[in-house]
Amino acid sequence: MARVQLQGLHKEFGNVVALDKLDLDVAAGEFVSLLGPSGCGKTTALRCVAGFELPDAGEVLVDGKDVLGLPANKRNMGMVFQAYSLFPNMTAQQNVEFSMRIRRRPRSERAKRALDLLELVGLGRQAERYPRQLSGGQQQRVALARALALEPAVLLLDEPLSALDAKVRVQLREEVRRIQLELGITTLYVTHDQEEALSVSDRVAVLSEGRIEQIGTPAEVYTHPKTSFVASFVGTVNRAEVTVVSAGDQTVRWGPAVINLQRDLPGHHDGDAVTLYLRPEDVTLGTSRNGTIPSGGLFNGRVTSITFLGPVTRVSVRTDVGPVVADLSSAEALELSIDCEVSVDIAPGSLRALAG
Amino acid sequence: MTTAVEELSEPAASVPARTPKTRRSWKGGLRWLGVLPFAAYVSIFLLIPTGELIVDAFKGTHNQFTTANVAAIVHGQYLQSFISSIELAALSSLFGGVLGFFLTTAIVARGAPSWLRSTMVTFSGMAANFAGIPLAFAFTSTIGVGGVITVLVQHFGINLTSAVPLSGTLGLAVVYTYFQFPLMVLLIVPAVDGLKREWREAAENLGASAFQYWRRVAMPVLLPSLLGAMVLLFGGAFSAYATAEALSGSTGNLVTEYIANLLNGNIFVNAQLSYALAFGMIVVIAVLMIFYSAMQRRANRWLR
Numbered sequence: 001m002a003r004v005q006l007q008g009l010h011k012e013f014g015n016v017v018a019l020d021k022l023d024l025d026v027a028a029g030e031f032v033s034l035l036g037p038s039g040c041g042k043t044t045a046l047r048c049v050a051g052f053e054l055p056d057a058g059e060v061l062v063d064g065k066d067v068l069g070l071p072a073n074k075r076n077m078g079m080v081f082q083a084y085s086l087f088p089n090m091t092a093q094q095n096v097e098f099s100m101r102i103r104r105r106p107r108s109e110r111a112k113r114a115l116d117l118l119e120l121v122g123l124g125r126q127a128e129r130y131p132r133q134l135s136g137g138q139q140q141r142v143a144l145a146r147a148l149a150l151e152p153a154v155l156l157l158d159e160p161l162s163a164l165d166a167k168v169r170v171q172l173r174e175e176v177r178r179i180q181l182e183l184g185i186t187t188l189y190v191t192h193d194q195e196e197a198l199s200v201s202d203r204v205a206v207l208s209e210g211r212i213e214q215i216g217t218p219a220e221v222y223t224h225p226k227t228s229f230v231a232s233f234v235g236t237v238n239r240a241e242v243t244v245v246s247a248g249d250q251t252v253r254w255g256p257a258v259i260n261l262q263r264d265l266p267g268h269h270d271g272d273a274v275t276l277y278l279r280p281e282d283v284t285l286g287t288s289r290n291g292t293i294p295s296g297g298l299f300n301g302r303v304t305s306i307t308f309l310g311p312v313t314r315v316s317v318r319t320d321v322g323p324v325v326a327d328l329s330s331a332e333a334l335e336l337s338i339d340c341e342v343s344v345d346i347a348p349g350s351l352r353a354l355a356g
Numbered sequence: 357m358t359t360a361v362e363e364l365s366e367p368a369a370s371v372p373a374r375t376p377k378t379r380r381s382w383k384g385g386l387r388w389l390g391v392l393p394f395a396a397y398v399s400i401f402l403l404i405p406t407g408e409l410i411v412d413a414f415k416g417t418h419n420q421f422t423t424a425n426v427a428a429i430v431h432g433q434y435l436q437s438f439i440s441s442i443e444l445a446a447l448s449s450l451f452g453g454v455l456g457f458f459l460t461t462a463i464v465a466r467g468a469p470s471w472l473r474s475t476m477v478t479f480s481g482m483a484a485n486f487a488g489i490p491l492a493f494a495f496t497s498t499i500g501v502g503g504v505i506t507v508l509v510q511h512f513g514i515n516l517t518s519a520v521p522l523s524g525t526l527g528l529a530v531v532y533t534y535f536q537f538p539l540m541v542l543l544i545v546p547a548v549d550g551l552k553r554e555w556r557e558a559a560e561n562l563g564a565s566a567f568q569y570w571r572r573v574a575m576p577v578l579l580p581s582l583l584g585a586m587v588l589l590f591g592g593a594f595s596a597y598a599t600a601e602a603l604s605g606s607t608g609n610l611v612t613e614y615i616a617n618l619l620n621g622n623i624f625v626n627a628q629l630s631y632a633l634a635f636g637m638i639v640v641i642a643v644l645m646i647f648y649s650a651m652q653r654r655a656n657r658w659l660r
Contacts, residue, residue, distance in 0.1 A: 052557055072560045079561045085554035089576040089658045098572070099562035130658045143558075150563065 001028040002063045002153035002186050004049065009058035011044055011210075018044040019055065020210035026188060028063075031180050032215075033189040033197035036207035037233065042190045043082075043158055045207075049188060050156050051075050062153060078147030082159040084139045086131040092118060092142045093127040099150045117145035120179060137168040144176065148183065155180065155187040161196065169193075173200050194234045198222060206230045228354050231277045236314075238278040238324050240351060244268050252276070252351070255321035257298035262349040274353055282350035283326035285315060286343035287335045297343025303336050319344060406638065413635035415628055425632035434614065434629075438636060440525060441611045445594035447529040452536020453586050460541050464548045477545065480538035487535045492602035495522055495531045523604035531599060536589050543588060547581035579655040587648045591641060611637055 004026040011019040018041045026032045034042035047053040049060050051072030059066050067075050086095050093114045100110035118124050121141040123134075131139055140160050147155060157176065161169040177200040180187050191197050197204045198218040205215040206229070214221055214230045225231035242252040242259075247268055250261045254276075261276075268274055286297050301319035313333035317324045324344055328336075336342070416422040428434060463473040486494075498505050499516055506516045520527050551574055559569040575582075597612035604613070611633055618630035 050557075050561060052560075072557070073563045073565060077561065079558070081554045081558060083552065083554050085552065085558040087555060087558070087573045087577075089573065098559070098564075101572075102563045102568055132658075146558075146562065 001184055003028045003061075004154055004186055004188065005059075005061040005064075006045065006049070007059045007061065009045060009048055009055050009060070011041075011048065011053065011055045017210050019048070019058075021058065022207075022210060022212060024205060024212065024215070026186055028186055029184045031177065031187045031189065031200060031202045033191055033201040033204045034207055035191055035194060035197040035204050035234070037192060040207040041210040042192075042207050044210075046156050046158050046188060046190045049154070050077055050079050076150065076152050077154045077156055078150070078152035079156040079158065080140065080143045080147050080160040082162055084131065084136065084143070084163070086134075086139050086142055086146070088131050091128050091130055092123060092134065092138075092145075095131070095142055096146045096149050098146060103150070113149060114145070117148055118142070120148075120182075121145045121175065135168075136164050137172055140164065140172060141175070144179070148179075148185070153186065155185045157187065157189045159190055159192065162191075162193070169196070176200060198234070204234075206233060208233075225277070225352075225354060228275070228277065231352075231354055236280050236325060236327075238280065238283065240276045240278055240321070242274055242276050242351075244270055244272045244274060246270055247272075254351075255299050255319070259298070259346075259351060260348075261351055261353075263352075265353055268353075276351045276353050278346060278351050280314065280325045280327040281312075282347040283324060284345045284347070285317065285326050285328065285332075285336070286345065287340070297345045300341060300343050303338055303340050303342060306333060306336060306338060308333075317342060317344060409631050409634050410638070412628060412631040415631075417628065425628050426635065428629060429632050429636045433609075434611075434633065434636075437609055437611045437614045437633075438640065440609045441594055441637075442640065444525050444528050444532070444600075444610065445590045447525065448532035448536050448593045449586050449589035451529055451533040452540050452589050453582070455533065456537040456540025456585075457544065457582065459537065460544050460548050463541075464545060466553065476541065480541040483538035484535050484542055487596065488598035489602050491531060491534060492599045495534075496603065523607060528600055528603065531603065532593050532596065536593065539589060539592065540585055543585040544578070544581055547578055551577065576655070580652055583648060583651050583655060587644060590644060594640065595637065 004024075006022055006024040009019050009022040009024075011017075020041075022041070022045060024032070024045075034045060036042050044053060048055045051067070051070065054068070060068055062075075086092075087098065090098065093111070096114035096117050097110045100113060105113075115124065115127060118127050121144055123138060123141050123145070126134060126138060126142075131142070134142065143160070160176070161172055164172065173196050176189075180200075189197070189201065198221070201218055203215055204218050204221045206213045206221060208229050214226045216224075221230060221234055225234060231237045240254050242254045244265060245251040245253050245258055247265055247270055250263060250265065251258055252261060252265075252274065253259075265274065299319050299321060301317035301324065303315055304318050304323070305316040307314040307316075308330060309327075311330055312327050313330045315326045315328055315333060315336060317326065326344070413425055414421055414423065416424065429438070459476065462468065463476045495503075497503050499520075500506065500522055501517050503516075509516055520530060522528065522531060555573050555577075556569055559573055560566075564572065595612060597610075597616065600608055600610050601613055601616065604610075615630045615633050618626045618633070
């Protein structure tokens with residue numbers, strides 16, 4: 001287990017700033033995900049830690065020691081790549097043994113360790129198979145076992161599940177987390193999949209344009225996004241263009257409705273126009289049973305689309321204040337149909353103001 | 357629930373197989389039509405002449421069956437000509453192969469300027485076809501007896517022609533290398549391109565040096581392609597004639613030169629013996645192919 005610190009990491013490719021003085025502190029044994037869209041710098045950061053890129057400025061410290069002077073093969077870090085990277089001329093076992101063979105470990109020791117690791121990733125019976133005889137998910141499991149063979153101080157995972165199908169992805173991410181917890185290894189995980197990041201990490205760092213927009217536990221990042229970028233990238237949000245009625249009373253007007261935010265609006269005065277954010281699961285829809293619109297909603301609207309997502313159904317509603325998206329339980333959504341009229345309400349305290 | 361659906365749907369999917377299969381085989385039959393011209397060409401200009409040549413190799417001057425011709429080529433000057441041709445082919449394939457391989461890794465390497473690659477590939481396409489009399493002339497006029505460079509270095513007391521005479525095996529190998537290494541480049545650029553960046557980085561991440569990566573990962577992966585390319589280089593050099601004839605003239609000691617001499621009467625006309633020599637060349641190439649197949653199978657076992 002090792003503590004990893006990225007201090008003022010800066011990297012430019014031509015005119016493009018890939019990393020903008022990035023700071024990150026990963027505690028020993030912690031699982032931190034770098035989450036962001038393509039080109040936000042998350043892979044560059046990981047490659048700087050691994051030793052495949054040299055930053056223009058900044059430091060990468062492992063247990064307080066700067067490792068930037070060390071080549072990649074001396075950093076004692078295990079890495080799993082996005083693309084399948086198993087050596088095609090070696091069996092699964094030989095792939096896992098590779099690093100131990102390089103270090104001239106005795107044959108019996110490395111065979112035992114390789115088989116133990118393959119067992120750990122659930123591939124004990126596939127040890128003699130070549131990569132082309134394994135599925136994508138199995139190849140990434142072997143890659144994980146291979147990365148763990150020398151008991152590295154840090155485990156780096158660069159979108160290891162992005163090439164896999166949805167079901168395998170979910171299964172494998174849970175296994176990655178199980179193994180990480182079992183071994184207690186410090187892990188940096190790069191992904192653009194917010195669900196993946198939220199489900200496996202101790203903390204999630206959301207990156208945009210080479211900077212960390214927000215870092216926190218998955219729950220913090222999701223429920224208390226600090227910026228509009230984080231709110232919109234992590235999950236889905238509704239934007240509400242409101243006018244401050246009384247900053248002191250914490251009330252705003254959203255279309256015809258006056259809403260008590262139940263929180264302060266620092267920096268805003270009465271009459272200010274503000275954009276607020278609202279998660280779809282905080283929206284409730286009242287349905288008409290006998291042709292009448294249920295009362296008690298903030299305003300009314302018409303259903304424009306219904307998307308079944310399994311346990312949840314996403315419903316889009318056209319209202320006078322703009323489109324509103326609601327996530328309902330699929331059982332609730334059965335009562336709805338396209339173009340039916342609904343009343344829209346929100347959970348108390350769910351409208352948030354954000355920076356940025 | 358899901359299992360039941362899968363179990364029910366599987367037989368249903370396999371029932372209407374007859375019609376598409378019939379259509380497929382009909383289409384396949386049509387596709388084979390495209391191969392016909394090639395098959396006809398190969399039959400007329402390769403298989404039939406080869407068969408005739410093999411039969412003629414076992415005929416005497418009065419068309420009687422004899423093994424005398426074949427027996428003659430494994431003795432004396434004819435055996436020596438095979439040894440010389442194999443030495444020349446092996447040496448020039450080695451020179452060309454090694455040079456071509458290093459050049460390819462240099463131009464395909466990450467960070468190499470793209471103009472270098474395109475320039476070298478274009479040059480290779482041209483140089484690989486530069487052989488025969490023009491190639492012999494190019495070398496004679498530069499490092500031959502009265503060549504520009506030969507004369508130039510004579511001022512520094514270096515006698516180039518006695519060091520590496522162009523008509524000798526080493527000299528010819530140097531000349532052949534001119535078309536061998538570009539051919540090697542053309543043949544293995546796609547294979548070297550196929551080495552994934554992730555393999556190198558993964559090896560590095562796992563503690564391997566660049567040498568260890570090449571030894572344990574890249575070379576084994578490239579081996580089938582390298583073997584194939586080397587066999588092609590060997591075959592090309594083994595059967596080459598014009599360049600060697602132009603450089604060595606009547607002193608030539610290669611199988612191809614003996615065949616030419618026996619056919620045009622430079623020594624004496626003995627077509628049957630030349631057929632036997634040609635048959636010997638086929639045997640050499642066949643042995644090489646068997647060796648190559650065995651090596652290929654071994655190198656390819658992870659691909660099966």
